[in-house]
Amino acid sequence: MNEMEPYRSQPRDEIIERIECYIIENDLIAGDQLPSERKLCELWDCNRMTFRSAVNHLIAEGVLYSAPSKGNFVSQKKLERYLQDLTSFSDFVMLQGRTMKNKIVSQCIIAASQKIADRLQINEGDKVFELVRLRIVDDEPVSIEWSHLPYERFNGIERYDFKRLSLYSVLEMKYLVAFEGGKEEISVTYADQQEAVLLEIAEGNPLFFLQGVTWDEEKIPVEYIKSVSRSDKINFAGVLVR
Template sequence: MAKYDTVRSDLAEKIEAYINQSGLSAHDKLPSERELSALWDVNRMTLRQAIERLVDEGILYSLHGSGTYVAPRKINRNLWQFLSFSDAMKESGLHTHTTVISFRKMEANKLLAKTFSILLGTEVVELVRIRHVENEPFALETIYLPSCLVPGLEQHDLEKQSLYAILREVYRIELTKSKQEISITYLTEEEASYLGVAPGDAAICTKVVTATEDKLPVEYTIEIARGDRCMFSTILK
C-alpha cells in the first residue's frame, strides 16, 4: 500500500508540474486521460486516482462528460496576522474590489448588545457587501458597528475605501485584536446568488469580533466565503 501511495503521489506531482510548465490557467482543460496515460506510461486507473486526489485538494475539478480542468487558485487566509481583507489580498498579490449591497441603521438585538456591551435597542449600523477577488465573487460580509462610534459612516465610499482605514483615519479608532470563530455552513439561495454558485454548496463561515488595544469591541463581522476558493493557514509555536 505504501508503494502504491508513493506512485500516486509522484503522479499527482507530475500533473501539477505539467500544469505549470504548460502555462495552464484557471478553467483551462487538461488533455484526456488517454493522452496523459500515454505521456507518463501509467495505467488509467492510477492516473484517475491521482486526478481525484488533486480534485480533493482543490487543484483540479471535473465536469461529467466534459473532462478535467484547472481549478481557480485557492485564496489563503492566514490566521496569524492581523490584516484587513484588502491588505491580506494585496499581500498575496491579488486584485480585489467591493460591492455594497445595503447599509442601514437598526436597533441592537441581544447578540449585538452583548457583543458591544451596549443596551438592547441601541442604534447600530449594518453594512452588507460582496468581496470580489480577481473579478470573481469570493465572500459575503455582514458588518455591524455601534452608530455612536462611526457617525456619518454612510457618507464614505465603502466600495472604494478600506473600512479599517476609515476607522483609523477618520474616527481615530485603531483595531488591534480580534476573536474569530470558523465553521462550515451551506449556502442559502440568496447567499448563493450573491456568490455566483449553487444553493447548498459548502462555505466557510467566519464570525469575527474586532477590538481596540484597550479591549473596546468595535466591529462584529459575519463572513460567508466560498468553500471552493478558501483555505486557512496558521503557525503554531
C-alpha cells in the same frame, strides 16, 4: 490481540497525488491545461472512472477547473489567510498580488439584536451600522461579509463609499481607531439560496463560516463581523508555536 491493518490508499487517492505531482514537476501555472484524460489514463494505467473521480475531487478542492469540450486546467492558487493577522480583507488580497472589488449588498442602520449587542457590549436595540459586502477577487465572487459597528461611536459612517474605500482605513483615519486585537471562530456551513446566487455556486455547497470581534487598544469592541467564504477559493491557516 489483533494488530491493526495498515491503511491502504484508494486508487482515486493515488491518481489525485499523481495529478498534483504532475502539476508541480511540470511547473504548470493557473490556466495551463492538463494532458487529455485518455493520455493520462494510459500513462498511469488507470481506468477513466477512477481518473474522473480524482479530477472531480481536485475541482471541488479548487486545484483544477474543467472547461466543457476543452479539458481540465490548473486553477488560480487559493487565497491563504492567516487567522492571527489583523489586516483588512482588501490588504491581505493585495499582498498576494490579486485584484479585489467590493459590491455593496446593503448598508443601513439597524437596531442591535441581543447577539450583536452582546458582541459589541452595547444595549439591545441600540443603533448599529450594518454593512454587507460581496468580495470579488480577480473577477470571481469569493466571500460575503457582514460588518456591525456601534453607531453612537461611528456616527455618520454611512456617508462613506465602501465600494471604493476600506472599512478599516476609514475607521483608522477618520475615527482614529487604533486596533489592538480580536477573536475569530471558524466553522463550516452550507450555502443558502441568496448566498448561492451571490457567490455563483450551487445551493448547499460548503462554505467557511467565520465570526468574530475586533477591539481597540482599550479593549473596547469596534466591529462584530460574520463572513461566508467559498472553500474552493480561500484557505484559512494558523501558525503553531511551542
